Structure formats: C-alpha cells, structure tokens
Amino acid sequence: MKKELQIIILILSCNFLFAQTENDTSIVLPVVEISNLKATQSPGMVVNKVDSNILALNEFSSISELLSQYSSVHIRNYGNGMLATINARGLGANHTSILWNSVPLNSPNLGLTDLSLLPVFIFDEVAVITGGTGTLYGNNSFGTAIELQNNSNNTNGIKLTGMTESYGSVASNVKVSCNYKKLNSVTTFFKFQSKNNFEYINTALVNKPIQRQINGAIQQTGFLHVLNYNFNNKHSLKGGIWYQYSEREIPPLMFMSYNEEIQRDSSLRAFGELKIIFDKALFINNLAYSHEYIFYNNFLNGIKGASDVKTYRDEITVKYYPVKKLTVNVSFFGEIAIADIPEYKNEITFNKTGINSNIRYSLTEKWIIGSGIKKEFTNLTKAPVALSASIDGKLLKNILEISGSVSKVYSLPTLNDLFWKPGGNENLKPENGFNAQLNFSYNYFKAGQLSLTGFYSFVNDWIQWIPNPSGIYSPINVRQVESSGIEASLKQNFTFQNWKIYLSGNYSFTNSINKSFEGNHELINKQIIFAPVHLSNVFASVFYKKSGLYTTAEFTGERFITADNSVSLDPYLLVSSGLIFDYGYDRFQFIIKPEIKNIFNEHYQAIPWRAMPGRSYFLTITMNLNLK
Amino acid sequence: MKTQMKKYLILTVVCFTFFACKKEKDDIVAPSSLNGIFIVNEGAFGFATASISFLSRNTGNLIEPLNTFPLGDVALSMNIYNGYGYIVVNNSQKIQIVSMENFNSDNQASILGFSSPRYFLPLNKDKAYVTDWFSDAVKVINLNSRQIIKSIPTGGVGPEQMAIANNKLYVVNVGGYGDDSTVTVIDTEADTVLKTFFTGVDPNSIVKDKNGKLWILCNGDLGADWTGGTADDIPGSLYRINPHNDSIEFNLSFSQFDHPSRLTINSSGNILYFLEGMSGFDGKIFAMDIEDNFLPTQPVVDKVFYGLGIDPVTNQILGGFSPSFSQQGYMFRYTNNGSFIDSMKVGIAPNGFAFN
Numbered sequence: 001m002k003k004e005l006q007i008i009i010l011i012l013s014c015n016f017l018f019a020q021t022e023n024d025t026s027i028v029l030p031v032v033e034i035s036n037l038k039a040t041q042s043p044g045m046v047v048n049k050v051d052s053n054i055l056a057l058n059e060f061s062s063i064s065e066l067l068s069q070y071s072s073v074h075i076r077n078y079g080n081g082m083l084a085t086i087n088a089r090g091l092g093a094n095h096t097s098i099l100w101n102s103v104p105l106n107s108p109n110l111g112l113t114d115l116s117l118l119p120v121f122i123f124d125e126v127a128v129i130t131g132g133t134g135t136l137y138g139n140n141s142f143g144t145a146i147e148l149q150n151n152s153n154n155t156n157g158i159k160l161t162g163m164t165e166s167y168g169s170v171a172s173n174v175k176v177s178c179n180y181k182k183l184n185s186v187t188t189f190f191k192f193q194s195k196n197n198f199e200y201i202n203t204a205l206v207n208k209p210i211q212r213q214i215n216g217a218i219q220q221t222g223f224l225h226v227l228n229y230n231f232n233n234k235h236s237l238k239g240g241i242w243y244q245y246s247e248r249e250i251p252p253l254m255f256m257s258y259n260e261e262i263q264r265d266s267s268l269r270a271f272g273e274l275k276i277i278f279d280k281a282l283f284i285n286n287l288a289y290s291h292e293y294i295f296y297n298n299f300l301n302g303i304k305g306a307s308d309v310k311t312y313r314d315e316i317t318v319k320y321y322p323v324k325k326l327t328v329n330v331s332f333f334g335e336i337a338i339a340d341i342p343e344y345k346n347e348i349t350f351n352k353t354g355i356n357s358n359i360r361y362s363l364t365e366k367w368i369i370g371s372g373i374k375k376e377f378t379n380l381t382k383a384p385v386a387l388s389a390s391i392d393g394k395l396l397k398n399i400l401e402i403s404g405s406v407s408k409v410y411s412l413p414t415l416n417d418l419f420w421k422p423g424g425n426e427n428l429k430p431e432n433g434f435n436a437q438l439n440f441s442y443n444y445f446k447a448g449q450l451s452l453t454g455f456y457s458f459v460n461d462w463i464q465w466i467p468n469p470s471g472i473y474s475p476i477n478v479r480q481v482e483s484s485g486i487e488a489s490l491k492q493n494f495t496f497q498n499w500k501i502y503l504s505g506n507y508s509f510t511n512s513i514n515k516s517f518e519g520n521h522e523l524i525n526k527q528i529i530f531a532p533v534h535l536s537n538v539f540a541s542v543f544y545k546k547s548g549l550y551t552t553a554e555f556t557g558e559r560f561i562t563a564d565n566s567v568s569l570d571p572y573l574l575v576s577s578g579l580i581f582d583y584g585y586d587r588f589q590f591i592i593k594p595e596i597k598n599i600f601n602e603h604y605q606a607i608p609w610r611a612m613p614g615r616s617y618f619l620t621i622t623m624n625l626n627l628k
Numbered sequence: 629m630k631t632q633m634k635k636y637l638i639l640t641v642v643c644f645t646f647f648a649c650k651k652e653k654d655d656i657v658a659p660s661s662l663n664g665i666f667i668v669n670e671g672a673f674g675f676a677t678a679s680i681s682f683l684s685r686n687t688g689n690l691i692e693p694l695n696t697f698p699l700g701d702v703a704l705s706m707n708i709y710n711g712y713g714y715i716v717v718n719n720s721q722k723i724q725i726v727s728m729e730n731f732n733s734d735n736q737a738s739i740l741g742f743s744s745p746r747y748f749l750p751l752n753k754d755k756a757y758v759t760d761w762f763s764d765a766v767k768v769i770n771l772n773s774r775q776i777i778k779s780i781p782t783g784g785v786g787p788e789q790m791a792i793a794n795n796k797l798y799v800v801n802v803g804g805y806g807d808d809s810t811v812t813v814i815d816t817e818a819d820t821v822l823k824t825f826f827t828g829v830d831p832n833s834i835v836k837d838k839n840g841k842l843w844i845l846c847n848g849d850l851g852a853d854w855t856g857g858t859a860d861d862i863p864g865s866l867y868r869i870n871p872h873n874d875s876i877e878f879n880l881s882f883s884q885f886d887h888p889s890r891l892t893i894n895s896s897g898n899i900l901y902f903l904e905g906m907s908g909f910d911g912k913i914f915a916m917d918i919e920d921n922f923l924p925t926q927p928v929v930d931k932v933f934y935g936l937g938i939d940p941v942t943n944q945i946l947g948g949f950s951p952s953f954s955q956q957g958y959m960f961r962y963t964n965n966g967s968f969i970d971s972m973k974v975g976i977a978p979n980g981f982a983f984n
Contacts, residue, residue: 204676204698204720206736255676255700255720257740300743301762303805422854466952470856471907520951529954562976564955567677608675609701 037127037147038102038136041319041329042358043370044390044405045131046439046453048072048489051504054539055120057550057578057593060163060171060192060620063126063148064115069537069554071128072487072508073144075115076530077606079251080196080613081218084116088130088144089455090483090512090531092462094411095142095431097133101150101240102315103271103288106140108337108350109309111414117246117265118148121161121173122188122224125149130453130487131437132388134409135356135372139383142409143435143457150240152228153177153186157587157626166617168195185227190244193219196251198613201603204255213611215259216251220244234277241270253609260299267292282319289313308340325362331355337415344419351379356386366394372407380418384410384432403439408432413475417463423474431477433459448492457483458515476518481528483512498545505538514563526565530607532557534571546582551575561608572604578618589624662728665939665946665959666694666713666982668706669975672953678703678717679975681959682731685941690972696732699724706982709750710771713982716745716758723748723758725774728984739769741776749790749797751816757797759787761804766790766797766812768819782812783824791834791842792816793871800831800844807849813874825874828865828881830908832889837918838897841877842869845891847908848882856906857885864888864904866916866923880923888914890980894964895940901928903936910934913945913966928966937981944969948978 039045050070058066064084068075073088073096085093094111097104105113120126126148133141159175171192178185196216201208222244229237245266252259269290276283290311297304315333322328337350356374363369374386388407395402413428435457442450461477468474487508494501512531517523527533534557541550554574561567578595594617601615664684671677678700679693693699700720707714713726723739726732743762748769750756756769758776764785768778784801785808791798797814809829813822828846835843844867851860864882869875882888887908892901898918904927905911912927913936928945934957935948945962949971957978961969 204700206697206734253674253676253701253719255698255717257721301805467907468855469906470850470854471909472850472854520955522951522955561675562672562677562954562956563952566956566976567675608677 036102036149036151037125037129038099039127039129039131039133039145039147041327041360042132042136042372042388042390043360043368043392044388044403044437045129045133045136046403046437046441046451047127047129048451049125049127051491051502052124053502053541054504055123055126057580059119059121059161059173060618061120062116063118063120063123063146066120066126067115067128067146069552070504070506070539071537072489072506072535073128073146074508074510074530074532074535074556077116077612079216079607079610080198081116081194081216081248082250082610083114085112086115086144086146087531088128089457089485089508090510090528091142091144091457091459091481094140094414095144095459097137097139097141097145098148099137099145100148100242100269101238101271101273102147102286103269103290103313104137104140105148105269105290107292107309107414108311109307109339109341109415111140111411111417114265117220117244117267119173119190119192119220119222119244121175121190122150122242123148124151124153130455131403131439132372132390132405132407132435134386134407134435135358135374135388138354138356138374138376138386139410139412142411142433142459143407143437143455150186150224150226152184152226152230152236152238154179154184155626157624159622159624161620161622163618163620165194165619167198167613169193182230183227185225187226188224190223191221193217198611198616200254200611200614202254202611203603204253204609211611213251215249215261217249218246220246236275237273238275239270239272241268243268251611254611255609262297264295265293280321282317284315284317284319286315286317287313288315305342309337311335311337327360329356329358329360331357339415339419341415341419343421344415344424345421348415348419349379350415353377354383358388366398368392376412378412381412381428381430383412383430384408386410399443401439401441401443403441404437406434406436408434413463417475422472423465423468425475428463428475429461429477431459431461431463433457447494449490451487451489453487455483455485455487457481459483479517479523480515481512482515483510483528485510485512500541500543500548502541503539505536507534507536509534523563526563527560529561529563530559532559532571534558543580546580546584548580549577550580551577556606569605569608572602573600574602574604575599584624587626589622591620591622591624593620593622594618595620662731662984664984665937666706666708666984667948667959667974667978668703668715668935668980668982669693669957670702670704670953670977670979671699672976673702673719676701676720677976678720680706680715680731681974681978683959683972690974692974694731695726697736703979704745705747705980707748707750708982708984709756710753713984714748714750714756716748718745721745723769737774739774739776742767746787747789749792751792751797755816757790757814759790759799761786764801764804766799766814778819780814780819780821782810782814783821784808784810784812787812788831789833791836793836793840793842796822796871798834798842798869798871800827800834802832802847803830809846811844811869823874825876827867827876828879829862831867833891833902835891835893835900836897837893837900839918840871841918842871843867843891843893843900843918844869845888845902847889848887850887850908856887856908861885861887866891878921880921882923887911890936892936892938894938894943896943899964901936901938901945903933905932910950913947913962929960929962930966931960933960934977935979935981937983938964939981940983946981948974948980950977950979953977 163171224242226240250261313335317331335352354376358372372388376383390405410432439453459481536555576597667681681692682694700717702718715724746759786804788802799812801808830847848864849862867879903911913929915928933947934950937946943964947960950957960971
C-alpha cells in the first residue's frame with residue numbers, strides 16, 4: 001500500500017509544463033508578449049484567463065459559448081447563434097464590462113454586448129476578471145469584467161481553418177501573420193453561415209413531436225487587422241480595425257407555428273495605442289472609435305426599427321513609479337456617443353469625461369495593498385464616485401495566494417432607459433452599490449491550481465422596466481438586490497514522457513435575491529429570474545505527442561422564469577467530446593478535428609421555449625504554415 | 629434452504645411494501661363535472677406561462693393550474709360552447725380546444741393558421757368567428773372540421789371583440805398598435821362586410837343587452853406622449869347602437885383622463901360593468917344600469933384590476949388582479965353591490981373568465 005501511494009504521489013508531482021516540451025503541442029502557438037490586461041494595474045483582482053490551448057480548440061465558437069463552458073459566469077443564451085448576454089454572479093448584463101484591448105464594448109444605448117457576435121478566433125487572450133473592478137473599468141462594472149486582447153505576434157505564417165457541421169453550418173477562418181523588423185501585423189478574416197435547422201423535441205405541443213427549426217439561418221462575416229510597431233524596446237504603437245456584419249433570422253418560439261423576424265448587426269471598431277516608457281513612468285494613450293448599427297424587422301406585425309450609435313473615446317494613462325514599492329496610476333478619459341435612434345425622437349449626444357486613479361504599494365515582498373477612485377462627469381446623469389481597496393498576499397512559500405477587495409460601484413442608466421419613447425425616464429438615478437470578494441488560490445506541485453472565491457454584492461436602485469400608471473412600460477429604480485456566493489476552480493497539468501493530461505473545472509453557487517421591491521413585497525427574498533444557483537463545467541484532455549482526445553461537460557442548474565419563483569426551467573447537462581489528429585511536420589501543421597457536441601442529445605431550454613440543438617457533429621480542418 | 633427462502637420472502641415483502649408506499653404521482657385530476665368558473669391567466673409575453681385556473685361550484689376548491697399540458701403564450705380569452713372550451717392563445721397563434729368532460733384529454737385539438745388571434749365567438753354549432761390582429765381580418769371557423777374556411781378583411785385595424793345581433797356580426801376595431809374608430813358589420817350568412825361605421829377612438833369591447841341593443845366601449849387614447857393624464861389625452865366613450873338600423877342611439881364621453889376597458893354585462897342583461905382607469909387596460913370596477921343616460925361617478929369596487937367578469941349564476945363581480953406579469957395573480961370576488969367576499973391565488977395575469 002505504501003508503495004502504491006508513493007507512485008501516486010510521484011505521478012502527481014510531475015511538473016513538466018506544456019511549453020517546456022519542444023514543438024509537440026498539438027496546436028502550435030505563436031510567441032506572445034506579456035499580457036496587457038487592465039487588471040494588472042490593481043491588486044485584489046482575480047484573473048481567470050482561458051488557457052490558450054482551449055482557445056485554439058474553440059476557434060469556431062463565440063465568446064458566449066467559450067465562457068459558458070470554461071468559466072464561472074452564466075451566459076443567457078436566447079437560442080443557437082442568437083443573442084447571448086453575460087449574467088455574472090446573478091447580476092444584470094449591464095453590470096459586467098466587456099473590453100477589447102482596453103476599449104469598452106458595452107453599447108451606450110443598451111448597456112450590454114451581444115457575446116454571440118464575438119468570434120473566439122480573432123482574440124489572443126480572453127480573461128474573466130473579478131474583484132474591485134469599478135475603479136478600473138468604471139460604469140458597467142459591478143465586480144466582473146471580461147477582457148479580450150490582441151497581442152503582438154512575432155511570427156510569419158498563415159493559418160487556414162474550415163469547419164462543417166451537421167445542421168448546415170459552414171465556416172472558414174484565415175489568419176495571416178507578418179513580422180518584419182519592428183513591425184508585425186495579424187490579419188484575420190472569418191465567415192460563418194448556418195441553416196440552423198436542427199431537430200428538436202417540441203415540448204410546447206401536446207404530442208411532443210420532433211420538429212425542425214425554421215427561420216433560424218445565420219450568416220456572419222468580418223475581418224480584424226492588428227498592427228504593432230516597436231520603436232525600440234521601450235516605446236510601441238499598436239492599432240487595430242475590426243469590422244463585422246451578421247444577419248440572423250429569428251426563429252419562432254416553440255409554441256408558434258411560424259415567424260418572420262430578422263436582425264442585422266454591423267459594427268466597425270478601431271483603436272490605437274501609443275506606449276512610451278520612461279525611467280520611472282509609463283505613458284499610454286488609447287484612442288478608440290466604434291460604429292454599431294442594428295436593424296430589426298418583424299414582417300408579421302410590421303414592427304421594425306434601427307439603431308445607429310457612434311462612439312469616440314480617448315484615454316490617457318500615466319503610470320508613475322516614484323519609488324520601487326509604489327505604483328501610481330492616473331487616467332483621464334473623454335468619450336462622446338452619438339445615438340441616432342428613431343424611438344429617441346431626437347439624436348442624442350452622450351458626453352462623458354472622467355478621471356481614475358489606482359495606487360499599488362508593496363508592503364513587503366509578499367504583500368501588496370491598493371486603492372482606487374474613479375469619478376465620471378456626464379451631460380445626462382450625475383455619476384457617483386467609485387472607490388476600492390484591495391490586498392494581495394502570498395503565504396506558505398508562495399504556494400497560497402490571497403486576494404481581497406471591497407469596492408463602491410455604480411452603473412449609469414442607458415440611453416434606452418432615459419430616452420426610449422414611449423416609456424423612457426430621464427429622471428432615473430444610477431444604480432449603485434458595493435461588492436466584496438475574498439479569494440484563496442493554492443498552487444500545488446507547480447502544475448496545478450485550486451482557487452476558491454467568496455463574493456458579496458449589493459445593488460441599490462436597480463433599474464427595471466415595469467408598467468407605469470399609464471400602462472406603458474417604463475424604467476424605474478425599483479429594487480435592491482443582494483448577491484452572494486462562492487466560486488471554485490481547478491486547473492491541473494500532468495505530463496509524462498509523450499503524454500499530456502490537462503484538467504480544469506469551475507463551480508459557482510450564487511444566491512441572488514431581491515432585498516426590496518417597491519410596491520411588491522411578494523418578490524422579496526426571491527431569486528433573480530434566469531440566475532442559476534448552481535453552475536459548473538469541466539474540461540479534460542489527453543494528448544499523446546500531438547494527437548489526443550478532449551471532453552467538456554457543462555451543467556446549468558434550475559433557473560426561475562417568474563419573479564415570484566413559481567415557474568422554473570429544468571437543469572441540464574451538456575457533454576461534448578472531440579479528437580485531434582495532427583499530421584504536421586516541421587513548420588507545417590495539418591490538423592483534423594472531429595467533434596460531437598451534446599453527445600447525450602439533451603433536449604433543453606436555456607431561455608423558455610427557445611429550441612436548442614441536440615446532438616450535432618462537427619469536422620474542422622486546419623492548415624498552419626509558419627515561416628520563420 | 630428454508631432459511632434462504634425465508635430471506636427471499638421477507639425481501640420480496642419489504643420490496644412490495646416500499647412500492648405500495650410509493651406516493652401516487654400528484655397528477656391534477658379533472659373533476660368529473662367542470663361546473664364552475666374558469667380563470668384565464670394570460671401569462672408573460674414570450675414565456676408561455678399562460679394557464680387556466682378553475683373554481684369548482686361543487687366543491688368550492690380552486691385548481692391552479694387546471695391544465696396539465698403547456699397551454700402556450702398569452703391566453704387572451706376563453707369561450708365555452710357546446711361541450712368544448714375554446715381558448716384563444718394569442719402569441720401561440722392558435723385556438724386550443726378542450727373538452728368540458730376531460731379538460732386534459734390526450735386527444736386535444738387546436739385550430740391553427742392565425743397570425744394574432746384575439747377573441748372567439750360562436751354563431752352556431754357549425755360556425756364561429758375569430759378576430760385576428762395582424763391580418764386585420766375576421767376568420768371564419770368550421771367547428772366540425774376545426775379549420776379556418778374563410779378570412780374576411782374588416783377594413784379596420786386591430787379587430788378585437790365581437791357581438792352578434794340580427795344575423796349580423798359586429799366587430800370593433802381597436803387599432804392594433806395604433807388607433808382606429810370603426811366598427812365593421814358582417815353578414816353572418818354570406819360572411820361578407822355589409823358596412824363600417826364610426827364610434828369613439830379605439831373601441832375595445834362590445835356587449836348586447838336584454839333589449840337587443842349593442843353597447844360599445846371605447847378606450848380613447850393616451851396621446852402622442854404615450855402618457856395618460858396629460859393634455860393630449862383623448863377620453864374614452866360609451867356608445868349604444870340599434871342593430872336594426874345600425875344607428876347610434878346615444879353616446880357618453882368619459883373625463884379626459886379616463887380610458888375604460890373590458891365592458892361586460894350581467895346575465896340579466898341590464899347592468900353594464902367595466903374597468904375605468906388612466907392606462908387603458910386596467911382600472912377600478914364601475915357599474916351602470918342600461919336605463920341610465922349618464923356615466924357612474926363612483927366605482928362599485930374601489931381597487932384596480934386587470935381582468936373583469938360577472939358570474940352568471942351568482943351575479944358576483946370577479947376581478948383579476950395582476951401585481952406584475954412575472955408572478956401569480958389573484959381572483960377577487962365581490963357581491964354585485966361591491967362587498968368583498970374573498971380572494972384566491974391564480975395564475976399569472978388573470979385577464980378574464982369563462983363559466984360552465
């Protein structure tokens with residue numbers, strides 16, 4: 001028994017990492033620079049980066065699918081390829097900031113981002129940040145932020161990937177990387193179309209027949225170009241332009257016999273970032289532009305609409321290191337959003353300026369404290385001050401890391417909340433509240449990490465659209481919400497000779513309830529609708545040399561669909577699995593990846609009465625040529 | 629061997645005991661006689677949480693929900709006719725047919741082919757009419773084949789409630805998402821439009837009194853600002869029509885900020901009831917004798933309701949109270965002079981009633 005135990009301990013102690021094994025990873029990754037996440041500016045942040053190998057395995061997924069399978073956040077998915085919004089820790093979609101290379105993506109008119117329109121393929125880094133995010137990310141951040149990054153790429157190469165799928169999906173991605181002296185660029189093209197005509201069991205009908213989804217076709221196309229120019233080893237210039245267009249037919253709900261709705265989304269986003277490093281300071285200027293256009297038409301009832309929003313933004317950040325232990329971060333920003341939406345009656349210009357400051361101080365080699373303050377000024381609403389205090393520490397010879405934060409946060413009413421006719425309410429107050437978080441991360445055997453986070457958030461003046469005395473739906477600051485819970489995650493690598501095993505898993509328990517609700521005491525202490533109490537996902541992969549097998553399992557617990565919790569949606573478990581065959585040689589990779597999603601053909605509803613696909617089969621082929 | 633057999637016997641008995649103790653599945657059993665009040669619970673739009681609650685006259689018990697099958701999205705109204713219940717499920721684009729013998733029978737039927745059905749009105753055992761908003765038409769239904777056999781464009785927008793008098797079908801056009809002021813008159817034999825006449829803005833409900841006269845209640849309008857109680861409101865109105873010559877005998881105008889709805893009448897056909905409020909879809913309950921030529925100034929029930937019905941057996945006033953579209957509502961019962969009797973929890977957004 002002693003001998004067996006010793007062998008088990010020996011295996012668990014193996015600490016060879018993927019990167020240390022020369023050129024035998026199944027997906028060859030370009031050399032990347034150190035992450036530019038905003039989260040690194042402040043202690044007290046828990047950063048969960050999606051492993052780059054997982055990004056490579058999911059290049060035809062959207063960010064919504066990726067986060068749903070590999071993080072602790074809940075994604076509210078309105079159908080396959082349809083609107084998908086993030087609901088972290090039982091809060092609203094407008095309570096999570098989503099940034100692309102530090103540029104906010106949350107739309108000023110809706111306050112949220114449709115994650116189904118963000119393809120994984122075009123990003124190099126995807127990270128979920130929790131903690132005192134209010135002073136770093138400002139409006140729209142009640143304790144969670146998502147950062148999407150494009151990093152510089154020092155390789156020359158071309159990557160072609162094609163995918164086909166059993167319910168009429170076809171997609172192709174092309175990525176071209178060029179590196180010449182101080183300049184490197186990455187250009188990505190992507191195209192996706194799907195009939196989305198999967199079969200499902202229609203439980204809305206008495207006989208529960210098997211039907212095929214109609215009016216659900218999707219097409220999406222776009223490109224992203226990112227340029228990096230390094231003046232020298234200190235100063236750099238980075239810029240990018242991202243355009244995409246999508247057209248989606250909106251399928252009928254399961255109890256409807258037909259539907260004739262479409263939505264078209266087009267977006268053009270661009271950013272430029274100048275970094276200048278001095279002896280004791282870093283200067284960053286971030287310019288950004290976005291133009292988002294949405295068109296909706298319901299041919300059945302004749303309702304149609306369009307929204308056109310342009311945003312211009314400039315942010316100047318100065319990081320100052322007066323002494324070795326101290327970092328002072330000060331940022332100034334200005335933003336103008338121009339919304340041309342017929343339901344607003346007039347074109348609306350939304351001006352925002354602000355200043356935020358974060359301080360990091362190393363008490364000792366192992367303990368860092370921080371604090372932050374942010375103040376925004378707008379022409380439409382008075383924004384409160386955001387504050388934060390945080391601490392990071394290491395114990396037990398750096399194996400145990402502790403991170404804690406408390407922060408005062410807010411979320412401004414959106415332009416729709418203020419100006420939509422009928423119903424818009426220009427007298428709305430910002431939502432405000434605070435959150436606290438404590439995280440323990442245990443790094444063991446150098447190849448594994450176990451993380452446990454406890455969180456608490458309180459939101460005052462939560463905005464909700466409810467009928468006013470005229471019977472028209474109108475937003476008012478109507479309730480207080482308390483959200484608390486725990487999040488656990490595990491990551492473990494095993495490497496033994498030519499074998500590599502990787503395990504990761506996430507679990508979250510979230511109790512998100514109304515603490516008060518104006519004029520409706522029956523809703524007090526009821527779970528927020530669509531917020532699952534239990535959420536979990538697991539990923540496992542086994543590779544021999546360059547080929548292997550992987551499996552994911554995603555569990556979503558019961559969700560209430562009425563505010564009094566009288567009706568709920570059943571929990572569901574989705575299991576998927578795939579194989580990777582890598583026939584590459586030297587600088588050329590040829591990879592075939594067959595995959596089955598929803599292996600057990602689970603028929604489930606993420607949102608009431610929106611059909612979701614059962615078992616489906618995918619085949620992906622990748623050709624990757626690296627020219628050194 | 630004997631010991632072993634004994635062990636198996638005990639095990640078997642234990643197993644059977646456990647099976648016998650297994651709780652019977654808690655199915656809702658339809659009463660042998662569905663004699664009582666059916667509460668139509670609209671549910672939340674897009675969530676398919678519509679349901680029917682049932683209050684039995686025999687037992688006094690409430691069954692919520694009565695339907696064990698998913699009813700669909702937005703149940704707008706229910707009629708009971710010739711042994712069947714016809715439930716208009718608006719956003720499911722269907723009429724759900726249920727048997728009054730076995731409400732949850734596996735052999736149910738639906739009438740399909742609508743775009744936005746609103747109300748159902750039978751003419752006789754063979755034919756019925758259904759108003760359909762998005763097609764601005766009245767659909768003619770063969771009740772034997774349970775299919776749409778004809779579509780009659782009304783010439784108006786948003787056909788809503790109907791009434792039959794003198795072999796004519798009267799359809800009020802409420803305007804859909806906009807406005808209208810017309811009533812369409814249809815010949816019930818030829819199923820063709822005879823004429824259209826004007827009433828107040830947004831006629832939403834119609835009833836026939838004991839004298840055969842038709843009463844039409846008009847909502848008025850909130851105005852371009854979509855806000856009730858402001859200067860651009862158009863007040864509601866009440867019209868009495870003589871169906872012999874389709875003339876307007878008289879009309880009464882409400883105060884500017886009053887937007888009434890859900891006109892109904894008692895079983896004797898002599899007392900009108902309606903909701904009066906600022907929103908146009910809910911309000912306090914008012915009563916008016918058909919012999920009066922003035923509008924009531926005080927409510928008979930001083931509480932805001934979303935649904936309204938009058939029990940034809942007891943003449944009790946039934947109010948559907950909806951705190952929101954995301955939680956269960958209540959049915960309140962009052963005597964015919966407005967004294968509170970009781971209230972009970974029903975489904976989400978009770979908007980109307982049917983009686984068997």
